[in-house]
Amino acid sequence: MTVIDAPATGPDWSSAASNANRRRRYAADRRLRIYGLTAIIIAVGVLVILLATVLTGGASAFVQTRVTVEFTIDPELVSADNIQRGNYRQIITNAVAELFPEIADDRTALTAAGRILTSNAQFFVRDAVVADPSLIGRTLTLAIPASDPFDQLNKGTIARDLPEEQRRVNDRDTALFDQLVDRGLVSTPFNWGLFFNADSRFPELAGLRGAIIGSFYLLLVTLLVSVPVGIAAAIYLEEFARRGRWSRLIEVNINNLAAVPSVVFGLLGLAVFINFFGLPRSAPLVGGLVLSLMTLPTIIIVTRAALKAVPPSIREAAYGIGASKHQMVLHHVLPLALPGILTGTIIGMAQALGETAPLLLVGMNAFLTAAPGGITDAATALPTQIYIWADSSERGFVAKTSAGIVVLLLFLIVMNAVAIFLRRRLERTW
Amino acid sequence: MLGTALLLILGMSIVAFIVGRASGRRFLRASGSSIHSLPSYHGLFVAVWVGVPALVLVLLWAALSGTIVDSLLLASLPDSMTTGVTGAGLDLVLSEIKNVAAGLLFGEPRPEIVEAAARLNRWDALAGWAMVVVVFALMIVAFAVARTRLAPRFRARNAFERWLSGLMIAASVGAILVTVGIVVSLLVESLAFFRMVPIGEFLFGLNWEPQMPIRADQVAGLGAFGAVPVFLGTIVIATVATLFAAPVGLFTAIYLVEYASERVRSVVKPVLEVLAGVPTIVYGFFAVLTVAPAIRSTGNSLGLAASPNSALAAGVVMGIMLIPFISSLSDDALRAVPRSLRDGSLAIGATRAETVRKVMLAAALPGIMGGVLLAVSRAIGETMIVVMAAGLIATLTINPLDSVTTVTVQIVTLLIGDTAFDSPKTLAAFALGLVLFLTTLLLNVIALRIVNRYREKYD
Numbered sequence A: 001m002t003v004i005d006a007p008a009t010g011p012d013w014s015s016a017a018s019n020a021n022r023r024r025r026y027a028a029d030r031r032l033r034i035y036g037l038t039a040i041i042i043a044v045g046v047l048v049i050l051l052a053t054v055l056t057g058g059a060s061a062f063v064q065t066r067v068t069v070e071f072t073i074d075p076e077l078v079s080a081d082n083i084q085r086g087n088y089r090q091i092i093t094n095a096v097a098e099l100f101p102e103i104a105d106d107r108t109a110l111t112a113a114g115r116i117l118t119s120n121a122q123f124f125v126r127d128a129v130v131a132d133p134s135l136i137g138r139t140l141t142l143a144i145p146a147s148d149p150f151d152q153l154n155k156g157t158i159a160r161d162l163p164e165e166q167r168r169v170n171d172r173d174t175a176l177f178d179q180l181v182d183r184g185l186v187s188t189p190f191n192w193g194l195f196f197n198a199d200s201r202f203p204e205l206a207g208l209r210g211a212i213i214g215s216f217y218l219l220l221v222t223l224l225v226s227v228p229v230g231i232a233a234a235i236y237l238e239e240f241a242r243r244g245r246w247s248r249l250i251e252v253n254i255n256n257l258a259a260v261p262s263v264v265f266g267l268l269g270l271a272v273f274i275n276f277f278g279l280p281r282s283a284p285l286v287g288g289l290v291l292s293l294m295t296l297p298t299i300i301i302v303t304r305a306a307l308k309a310v311p312p313s314i315r316e317a318a319y320g321i322g323a324s325k326h327q328m329v330l331h332h333v334l335p336l337a338l339p340g341i342l343t344g345t346i347i348g349m350a351q352a353l354g355e356t357a358p359l360l361l362v363g364m365n366a367f368l369t370a371a372p373g374g375i376t377d378a379a380t381a382l383p384t385q386i387y388i389w390a391d392s393s394e395r396g397f398v399a400k401t402s403a404g405i406v407v408l409l410l411f412l413i414v415m416n417a418v419a420i421f422l423r424r425r426l427e428r429t430w
Numbered sequence B: 001m002l003g004t005a006l007l008l009i010l011g012m013s014i015v016a017f018i019v020g021r022a023s024g025r026r027f028l029r030a031s032g033s034s035i036h037s038l039p040s041y042h043g044l045f046v047a048v049w050v051g052v053p054a055l056v057l058v059l060l061w062a063a064l065s066g067t068i069v070d071s072l073l074l075a076s077l078p079d080s081m082t083t084g085v086t087g088a089g090l091d092l093v094l095s096e097i098k099n100v101a102a103g104l105l106f107g108e109p110r111p112e113i114v115e116a117a118a119r120l121n122r123w124d125a126l127a128g129w130a131m132v133v134v135v136f137a138l139m140i141v142a143f144a145v146a147r148t149r150l151a152p153r154f155r156a157r158n159a160f161e162r163w164l165s166g167l168m169i170a171a172s173v174g175a176i177l178v179t180v181g182i183v184v185s186l187l188v189e190s191l192a193f194f195r196m197v198p199i200g201e202f203l204f205g206l207n208w209e210p211q212m213p214i215r216a217d218q219v220a221g222l223g224a225f226g227a228v229p230v231f232l233g234t235i236v237i238a239t240v241a242t243l244f245a246a247p248v249g250l251f252t253a254i255y256l257v258e259y260a261s262e263r264v265r266s267v268v269k270p271v272l273e274v275l276a277g278v279p280t281i282v283y284g285f286f287a288v289l290t291v292a293p294a295i296r297s298t299g300n301s302l303g304l305a306a307s308p309n310s311a312l313a314a315g316v317v318m319g320i321m322l323i324p325f326i327s328s329l330s331d332d333a334l335r336a337v338p339r340s341l342r343d344g345s346l347a348i349g350a351t352r353a354e355t356v357r358k359v360m361l362a363a364a365l366p367g368i369m370g371g372v373l374l375a376v377s378r379a380i381g382e383t384m385i386v387v388m389a390a391g392l393i394a395t396l397t398i399n400p401l402d403s404v405t406t407v408t409v410q411i412v413t414l415l416i417g418d419t420a421f422d423s424p425k426t427l428a429a430f431a432l433g434l435v436l437f438l439t440t441l442l443l444n445v446i447a448l449r450i451v452n453r454y455r456e457k458y459d
Helices: A016-062 A080-085 A088-099 A107-114 A121-131 A148-155 A171-182 A209-240 A245-258 A262-276 A284-309 A312-320 A325-354 A357-361 A382-391 A396-426 B002-034 B039-076 B087-101 B111-149 B156-196 B199-204 B228-259 B262-277 B280-301 B311-335 B339-347 B352-381 B384-389 B407-415 B424-458
Strands: A066-072 A139-145
Touching (some): A016 B262, A016 B311, A088 A107, A107 A171, A121 A139, A148 A171, A209 A325, A209 A382, A209 A396, A209 B156, A245 A284, A245 B156, A262 B156, A284 A325, A284 A357, A325 B156, A357 B384, A382 B384, B039 B087, B039 B111, B087 B111, B156 B199, B156 B424, B228 B262, B280 B311, B339 B352, B352 B424, B384 B407
8 A cells, every 4th residue: 555645845725825816716606606696686586576566557456446326217218118228328417417416507517527437337227227127216326437537546546746737637527526535435346347347448347257258268179179189199109109210200390399489370370270271260269279289299298208207017017917008008007197197288278378479360359348159259368358458558458457467377376376286286206 | 060060979979889888798798708808898999980080070071161162152153243353352252241141231232242141051051961961971881880890709909999099190190280280381371472572582671661552542651571670670689688588597597506505496496487487478568567668767867769669678578588498498407417527626626616617517508508599599489578568660770779670570460450361461471480480490409409419428
């Protein structure tokens, strides 16, 4: 055994030069650490700002300003045998005149006061009377949504200290509205209309009903097309296909398909489904087909991963008791892989729910005041509805847009939470 | 009618299954254990014979009958209405007929249209019933054929499994068909476009004004389709996005791999996943509402004139979207560096920064480069952020404070609203789509090749 002597001469580690060198190297280490921390702070900070912007912007759209008004259903204006065709406009005008007796003779002031209520107020009264014809001749008390400028005035979005000419509501109308507030006629209940109304030209009445139903149909079509096809393709590629040129080609193809920009799928849908096959524009059927083509690679990839995770011992055991290859896969491997497939499918559906660009190309951004009744009716989806609102010039739609985003994010959070829960609950380690 | 047909197929398949299984059971009772397949396989065999061909027929019928009825309808119109009318005009006539047939009347339609609408309704009803009858007949024939083949020694399981394999192969071929569909549809429409606008002008022209006059007397641009400004705008925004996302993503990954404690990691990882899961339309709204005004006012206070929809705003927000993408790919690449290399470097006295820079990054560089290339390809193909935050007018500039437009923005704006498939405006979108598809494909192939080559080195 040789003894290694320490070298007689070496660098003097405690010299000033060495110390300076060491300090420099440690400073470089600290700097890299600070760069990393800064990057993380940027990423986290951006997410916080993003969520804060959306939440604070959207919060006000979850409540709605309503004005409680007493309507006298005059039998002269509404006859019992033709309730639909009554003169409800006049009933509204009368009710507003009763609210403000001091301006009842001033026609222009009265018209302006009438604009405190939403322009569709007459339909609220009509629907109430149609539902209960015994109201004719009596009075009806309804909380009618305030029109958008007054809704925003009430929520404080319109600053009262601005000069009058820069405000959307003038001093006179503000005074009238404040009078209603003082009399306790103004309330701000939760805005259920955000979920249960269809889209509307008036921000105070616009809701997500059509978009939610449209998105539901879209995901239904996507699920029905992409899941069976995706799982079948994955089983074939993973369990049956002989490794060779052909299966390599399919594999490369699927990986590339996963990276094709979504707008290209929209072009495909437009050219093939709408132009060639003549399917209806704006329909969830076409949108869903496009989205299923987009989710297909995701589903194939997660299914293959889930199948791969099932240990070979399961397969050998199945063969051992005399199962055919199909029986082995369908009866033993696939059930064990199902939790993984399910999780992947939910995540794929969540991606499909947030996808916008291809839906714009197949026309799912139409202005529709009715919810779709089936997969071939014209429809919007949650993200395209958000796009429509973000694009509209009315001020009231800004808060609506944020509220729509909050609803979309809630759906996504629920779907991802379910996926995580299932993964924790059903995942097994071998 | 389609619903009826599908229900009919489902019902008949179930009946076929029950009948087939009953035959199987009879064989079992009659011949004891010498039967080849379990009774349920006899049932499944008959059921797929009945169900699958009928389903294929119905789907084909539903997909094609619209086009066939349309062309029959056009052929049945008097010549005076169809001669000399172009594709868009014919579409207009067709949609008018369909509106009348659906009972939607606008004004007083021409008598030919009313007649055609009546014909359309008659044909639609006829086609629907014909489909049900044909499908039913097909199912009866298939049922009869399949039943005659059942026997105690018949290999029903093998036959059923062959069907199953066939269906699975069809599904995987479907994945290929999607690619073929993309390529063919883009190529066909682009070739139609290049017949109107020479390909050289499209690829190298410096002037992009796709707004064509719709009527002859309208005052509008004549339509210029030189896409260089559009390409340049895309490059500007993608560059801004990459310059923002690459350092942030890379440093995040380095910190997470090398310095972060388990607790920091458990906070930062979910945050990055949330960033990755936010839909792009949300980013677009964020860009318009928060980032663009912030950049504008910062620019103004510095004395720089920033456009309200500057490339910088769109690019930065796109960069935010790409942070999780780059950081997770860099994270993978850094973690794939063999532990021995890292430990060796630390053992000879290198600081962690030196280890990261001279060992880990050097070894992981191909993987990181691949990740950045994939991110660039995503930035080029990303649509909603730029549709909302970037401009519409194509300007030939590389100043990120100016408003520029991108390929995806142009595709969406050219195709939103009603589109006729014979104007260069619509077809230009497909030409842009072809360029986009080829570019992203090329970037992906290069990126995957780099990543794979690197992986082979250490396995």
